[in-house]
Amino acid sequence: MTWIVQNLWLVPVLPMLAAAICALMGYRHRIAAASLAIGSMAISFLLALCAFAHVLGSHAGNGVQTVNVPWFQVGGEWLKLGWMLDPLTSLMLLMVTFVGLLIFIYSVGYMAHDDNFTRFFCFLALFAGAMLGVVIANSLLLLFMCWEVVGLTSYLLIGFWYAKPEAAAAAKKAFVVTKIGDLGFLLGMVWLYEKTGTLLFYDGGAGCLEHSALAHLVAQATILGLATSTAIALLIFCGAAGKSGQVPLHVWLPDAMEGPTPVSALIHAATMVAAGVFLIARIYPLMSVTASGSPAPSVALEVVAWVGATTAVFGALIAVAQFDIKRILAYSTISQLGYMMMGLGVGGVAVGIFHLITHAFFKSLLFLGAGSVIHGCDGEQDIRRMGGLSKSMPITFAAYTAGMLALCGFPLFSGFWSKDDILHAAHSWSISQAPFYMGAFGALLTAFYMTRQLYYVFAGTSRLAELGRDSTHLSDPHGAAHHAPVHPHESPAVMTVPLVILAAFAVLLGFIGTPAWPWFQSFIDGQPASFSFAAFYGFGILPVMLSSALLVFLGLALGWALYGRRPIESAASSDPLAELQPQAFSLLGRAFVVDALYGATLVRLNTVCSRISDWLDRWVWNGAVQAVSYFVLALAWLDNFFDAAVVNSGFDEGCESVSRGGQALSLLQGGQVQSYMRIIGGALIVLVLFLLWGTKI
């Protein structure tokens, strides 16, 4: 066990320390706060590099290295926490610290005009620390604690501009919806502890993800004939679904775009929402365990795959009809998270995590690009009022296009390899072919809506000056009063340089996991990678690849046909798709009315329940409490009377007499010290005389 494994805790603790110091600093120390956060992140990045190199070096066979420390004792049980280093952790560490570092640097430019710059960096650093804690945790409990801190920082950052009612409401919504999932997580965790007596993942054979515990779990059946392991896995999946915006808990993610754009990029695209996917990958042994001998995938994984596939199509469909640049990306994120879940469900850890890593890079690139666009357009977020930005913002345009192509899965870009991996796994899934077709349809839609967005934002002529910019509710209140006309301008270097770096990764990152050289997959599985072009001709790879590429081209062509062929003339003209299919478009535009549905059912139910509770409180419980209080009041009144009439007057009498005695005695006090001394002197003389007289006799 080497230095880096022993000291891996430094990686999350450093950003947390930075956050603590930022929290204690005054809001004026902007440079200090930013440099603290960025510095701590840079050190964490270096440590993550060391950890990665260590994992690379100690390759082959079992890659899990753990350090467990006792936390406290309950009865005879020691509760232990710990951290671990394995290929999955090392890759996630690298991704989170690197993307985080770039986004921190970008934020310096984006938040430059904000009064609460210091607070922003405090929250951001706290988030990074908690997220890194999630990644290295070797205990479900520690993971859960960091998970909740991550949720808290998400709440704080979505509501960063808390003076805006939408932002405050979005923050509350995100918190409540993810808590619904977390409740399942908590129940699953408690159940797991009850069954196995430990929450450590790996503990030299005694951990809850190791063979003996799993065999114990899978042997027991609970309700509905599910194995206990399946039931626990599904409960924990609730938490993952809430955090990763899977249907039906996805409603918070689009609203979360009220936060500052770097937050959307870091938390609601690259890292936090991926935490759910990461959680499933982390507890994959628990998810995938089946009774020995049965060849079929476990029920839990089946559920994950179906939920993921549904989410992938669902998010992509809604993204087609959105007009807010960030909401499109948000729905796209939901859809891509669905892909990751599907990949985990049908293929395994490597498939899902590969897409997670590539997605983190190209989606944060897209969000930062969108932030740059919003910054350049002075807070405008409606794509109908943009247009023509390719001329005024060339760097952003180039980077954004790279991200968009990666997201679509354009051949050779990173998204192509990872998405293809998922589709191939879905194609060879033993249960059903439906997830494959859903995924393929989602890929087509992805290419379509991204083309639509690109044409709206960057092509044609600028429509910013139109409509008098009346709809301030859409605009981002970061600084700058609204004064027309607005001239779109390129963002400063502190914002464009991270974009360019991310763009390079978005283009190239896929080559670490191609079928010919599946380094990524073998790294996760702990096997040496081998290079062979022959792998392309393996079972069903080439047809899947070709068909997905064809779908992408089809999506791009459709997008061009609808939006690119004829430039969009004015911000008021209706969407070409809306003209073709007005009803479907409006249904999609309102996101399948899920929000309204929840409002009409769950929220209303909740309201009714709280009304009843309120009534009960007011009239039943409150009545009882009031009756008791009146009784007590009556008693107190009696007591008071007794006190005043009997006890008090007796005491008063006694006090009076003491006071009179004191007054009489005080007459002896002349107030003149000399007179006292004279008496003392006289007494002295009498004493001396008495003594003399005594000796005479």
Add this chain to the structure above:
Amino acid sequence: MNPLQGYLLLSALLFSIGLAGALLRRNAILVLIGIELMLNAANLNFIAFWRYGPVPAALTGIMFTIFSIAVAAAEAAVGLAIILAAYRHSRTTDLDRMDSLKG
């Protein structure tokens, strides 16, 4: 009459004068001077008893006296400070008029 008796008589005289001053004078400063006289009478007693006592070789009497003088000096300083403070407070040093403790 041996010398000791003479000294004792002298110190008794000094003490009486001091006591009379402390008891009868109205001026606070003169009262303080009376107290100093009484202290010095006691010092004289120390010296006398030492000099004509059983072991005049040991310097006990002188030791006591030096201590006593030092303490007297400190006490005089404190006393004067109190008188000054009292004067500032009541604009007088007449002890008859300082009777705010009168019952």
